[in-house]
Amino acid sequence: MAFLKNVRGIADRLRFIGDERGYYPRRLAVSNHNHQTIEFIQKTQCRFIAEFGIYKGYTSIEFARFLNGRGELHLFDYEDRVNDVSKAIRSAGFNNIKTFGSSYKLLDSYNWCLAEVLNQHPDPIYDYVFLDGAHTWAVDALTTLLVDKLLVVGGYLDFDDYDWTLKGSSLDPKLFPLTRKLYTDRQIAAQQVKMIIDLLVRRDVRYREVVPNKIFQKIA
Ligand SMILES: C[S@@+](CC[C@H](N)C(=O)[O-])C[C@H]1O[C@@H](n2cnc3c(N)ncnc32)[C@H](O)[C@@H]1O
Secondary structure: OHHHHHHHHHHHHHHHHHHHHOOOOOOOOOOOOOHHHHHHHOOOOOOEEEEEOOOOOHHHHHHHHHHOOOOEEEEEEEHHHHHHHHHHHHHOOOOOEEEEEEOOOOOOOHHHHHHHHHHHOOOOOEEEEEEOOOOOHHHHHHHHHHHHHHEEEEEEEEEOOOOOEOOOOOOOOOOOOHHHHHOOHHHHHOEHHHHHHHHHHOOOOOEEEEEOOOEEEEOO
16 A cells, blocks of 8 residues: 555655646756767767757767867756756856757747757858757747858768657657647657758758768758
8 A cells, every 4th residue: 555655755756847847857868968860960070969859968978078179068957957967067167158048838848948059140050950959840840940050061960860769769658648638649659859950951861971861961
């Protein structure tokens, strides 16, 4: 009985945090940096990197090590996450980072922060963009169109999780009931990152695919 009560308590707590903090669970199935991304960037001379969705900063710290004080690393996520990760990266000795924190309001996201970056930079600044945040059409289709304006010719646009679906993820409605309120069944089953790549990037002749289903170089 005590065990069952405990399990229910944890489930309630997770749901509570999700509700309170803006429809995103604090517990995610991520444990390591993105190896393909870091292996790829090490073969480039990229110096201005933006990461959208940083979680605990596993890939961010590898980007910082790669830059080793050169250029700039821009980190986008919820405010508390960018603050924690930036503190950790600075204490590792890398200070060339800028953070862009979002609130947990339902319709807030890094797209709002991108308006600020666009306002400050009428010309493209990034040579590497790693998009690993919401993974949804509603948020990341717009992110893709906005970062295109900030990506230099020759720069790279890197997407995580081509096959990802809300169904079966840490946002599956069985684990996170709000997903059912926010999305239709069709949207829950859809591969939304694939939709973004197929409809917005692959059809754009200015991009060539350099790592299948993942990294695209802007060539014009
Ligand atoms: C898969 S994790 C990122 C993993 C990270 N790139 C890494 O390699 O370790 C997704 C991140 O996106 C963030 N995210 C999701 N939706 C967001 C939104 N609407 N606005 C800001 N951040 C969001 C989450 O807070 C989470 O930290």
